[in-house]
Amino acid sequence: MAFVLSACSGGGDSGNAANGGNGGAGAGTGKKQTITVWHGAGGEGGKFLDGLVKEYNDSQSAVQVKLVFVDPNTMVQKLTAAAAGKALPDAGLLMWPQWAGPLKDVILPLDEKIAAEPDKWKDSDFLDNLLDGNVRFGGVTYGFPMETNNLALYYNKKLFAEANVQPPATWDELVAAAQKLTNPSKKQWGIELPTTKGGTLDFIWDTFLWQAGGEYANPEGTDILFNSDAGEQATQLWVDLVNKYKAASIAPPQNGFQTGLIAMTLTGPWSIPGYKAAKLDFGVVPLPAGPSGKATSLGGTNNFIFKSTPEKENAAWDFLTWLASPEISAKFAAGYGSIPVRQSAAEQKAWTDFVASTPEIKVHQDSYAFGKIRPYNLTTYAEISDIVSEHIEAALQNKETPETAMKKAYDESKPLVKTWVTP
Numbered sequence: 498m499a500f501v502l503s504a505c506s507g508g509g510d511s512g513n514a515a516n517g518g519n520g521g522a523g524a525g526t527g528k529k530q531t532i533t534v535w536h537g538a539g540g541e542g543g544k545f546l547d548g549l550v551k552e553y554n555d556s557q558s559a560v561q562v563k564l565v566f567v568d569p570n571t572m573v574q575k576l577t578a579a580a581a582g583k584a585l586p587d588a589g590l591l592m593w594p595q596w597a598g599p600l601k602d603v604i605l606p607l608d609e610k611i612a613a614e615p616d617k618w619k620d621s622d623f624l625d626n627l628l629d630g631n632v633r634f635g636g637v638t639y640g641f642p643m644e645t646n647n648l649a650l651y652y653n654k655k656l657f658a659e660a661n662v663q664p665p666a667t668w669d670e671l672v673a674a675a676q677k678l679t680n681p682s683k684k685q686w687g688i689e690l691p692t693t694k695g696g697t698l699d700f701i702w703d704t705f706l707w708q709a710g711g712e713y714a715n716p717e718g719t720d721i722l723f724n725s726d727a728g729e730q731a732t733q734l735w736v737d738l739v740n741k742y743k744a745a746s747i748a749p750p751q752n753g754f755q756t757g758l759i760a761m762t763l764t765g766p767w768s769i770p771g772y773k774a775a776k777l778d779f780g781v782v783p784l785p786a787g788p789s790g791k792a793t794s795l796g797g798t799n800n801f802i803f804k805s806t807p808e809k810e811n812a813a814w815d816f817l818t819w820l821a822s823p824e825i826s827a828k829f830a831a832g833y834g835s836i837p838v839r840q841s842a843a844e845q846k847a848w849t850d851f852v853a854s855t856p857e858i859k860v861h862q863d864s865y866a867f868g869k870i871r872p873y874n875l876t877t878y879a880e881i882s883d884i885v886s887e888h889i890e891a892a893l894q895n896k897e898t899p900e901t902a903m904k905k906a907y908d909e910s911k912p913l914v915k916t917w918v919t920p
Contacts, residue, residue, distance in 0.1 A: 598876025708787025718874030
């Protein structure tokens with residue numbers, strides 16, 4: 498989580514956000530509102546967030562924000578327990594989109610507040626795919642996009658030069674390059690693929706499904722569609738890279754890309770600071786195009802306000818719209834090396850200066866032209882994702898064929914399908 502944060506939503510002047518259309522969050526109460534905000538940013542990410550919250554707290558006298566770190570791996574369980582015990586925080590930062598479905602009954606819809614202060618929220622200012630199907634379901638807006646990112650191909654320039662290989666632009670070129678860059682005598686692998694079930698595997702595999710022309714689910718979230726020729730093609734490519742071409746390891750070495758044991762990896766902008774700290778000479782290019790063209794998987798997190806009292810809800814709205822202003826969201830994106838979710842934030846000096854110093858980020862910014870969001874219209878996406886990735890792992894281990902893996906994943910997932918909006 499430390500480096501996968503970016504920007505959020507909004508529109509008004511950051512310096513005056515605390516005294517916006519609500520007349521200040523404490524208006525009418527005569528006292529300062531203290532709100533508790535849970536978040537999942539540890540390490541350096543948490544320190545940066547602490548600094549921003551201090552800046553907000555010092556900028557006005559109506560609201561005091563108290564941050565509480567919660568491990569992202571247990572966040573949804575703790576929020577569910579807190580809801581049952583009527584002990585929810587007032588807001589949540591860096592909430593994964595798949596958490597919204599299980600929590601939708603305790604998340605405050607924002608449309609009335611947006612209508613009352615439209616200058617703080619402009620749909621046209623958001624990057625594509627970050628509203629509908631991410632924070633907006635059935636026409637109801639449940640949260641603020643907080644940060645966003647996507648996948649690209651990172652490659653070791655030294656290894657590429659030694660093998661006289663150019664960065665691949667298609668699946669066929671990817672396979673050819675991975676083979677040339679594999680050297681068993683040096684225990685060097687051409688490419689790193691996620692091979693253990695879980696969210697990372699599904700996040701990356703989805704991209705190959707789309708590149709093959711497939712879809713994970715229908716737009717309504719009432720059916721799953723990955724059991725298709727495209728699903729089999731995507732899985733077969735991975736199986737071949739591991740088992741046929743021996744260009745990817747079923748158990749890749751830890752930190753293999755940083756140490757020069759892996760020539761290519763599929764990752765996002767959160768990796769850039771670590772690679773630079775390791776003084777790795779690396780390049781970044783868009784993901785190679787599949788049979789149906791380019792695609793990349795959009796990641797990121799959102800902010801929610803939880804239902805409580807009008808005073809607490811107004812205070813949370815005040816804080817989140819401040820955080821969402823172009824100036825602050827640009828500063829936020831640059832501080833974490835992610836992508837601003839708003840076009841106006843991308844025009845701020847804090848962001849343009851960051852791009853000038855970190856040109857690799859531009860590949861991710863440009864890749865939004867072919868980015869796609871995962872099927873968060875399925876409230877059970879997290880459960881289905883585990884099933885899909887489990888069967889892809891089985892295929893990589895030659896325990897199932899790609900065709901069998903897709904069919905079993907579909908059969909096990911189909912009874913779990915639930916949608917945000919009942920047709």
